[in-house]
Amino acid sequence: MHWLDGMDLVIVTDRSSATGNGSEICPEMIPRQLSITIFVIFMVKLASTADSCQKLAVCALDNCLPPATNFPPEADIIPLLLKKANFACVLGPTCYEHCKDCETCQYAQEQMKRLILHDPLSNICPKLEACAQSCLDDHVRDPFSCVFRERCVQYCLDNQDCPACYDIVKRVFTGYCYRAGFIEHYGKKCKVFFDELAADFVYGITV
Template identity: 35%
Template sequence: AVHKVVTTTPKAELFGAVVEKFDMVCIASKCTTECQACSQCTYAIEQMSALAQGEPTSGLCSKLETCVQSCLESGDLKKILKCVADRCNVHCYDGDCPSCRGMAKRMFVIICQQTDMVNLSHIQYSGTCPRLFNELADDYVAARRRVAA
């Protein structure tokens, strides 16, 4: 599914389309030894678990955690997931939560490398996958802020 998104989505919409496919619950449930050794990954998983159980979080990602908490109040899983994608994801990339951005960057770079994203005809990026992530993440935040304003 992600490969199709990468190969068919226009560059301007690519970042949102890819990162909104990340299923953090799935990633957390399949967390490997490598993930457990990564402090960013471990923190993200602990926060997801606390939020899901209604427990307090450490508050290191206050905007993201507050937003997710308000989405959880809707109760219905489909509504919660849509709310998080529409309203909260931006806080993963806007500087509020470096651990979330770091974890997303790791996943994006792997997808970028596996799909040779920088060389795709509709992407044509002369830099590296990590630099592409940074540029697209910043553009994504700027676009989301314009929509919210």
């Protein structure tokens, strides 16, 4: 018997000990069954991560972002969202338990901690991390605003340098969009709408 993350794969070599109909697991079937087992484990872990990230988004909406009160012009939606969102709240104690279990948020949480402690960064998102480092080097008053609203935000929202950062903001926006009734007003699905708005926003601040 071989154990894999608590799941067992029984290899039957004696026909008499096989299942009631006399069938047995042939050796050539083992790699396929092992692959299926690994796939199932992966999907379970993926679902668990997705659930944690969903809980993170709910926590952010409930505690770190005031509800929308109107329907601004499309070009103003992302700037207003970034202005209103408290990312120190999202990455900090308020939503900590959900953030640490959501892979993309955990990355952001860890990098901000390293920045504050002056520890080396991971270089997973090189442009964003270098920009964030410059925020601390310049002793800005609010590092979170510098990273997520002002100096570095294009590296987060271009979905090129740092997909992890993009994913966090997209999750928060999607929940914000649903709650605010943006689908009915703007006639667009939230995730697709965010992709369009983010692309236009980055283009507008980089040209």
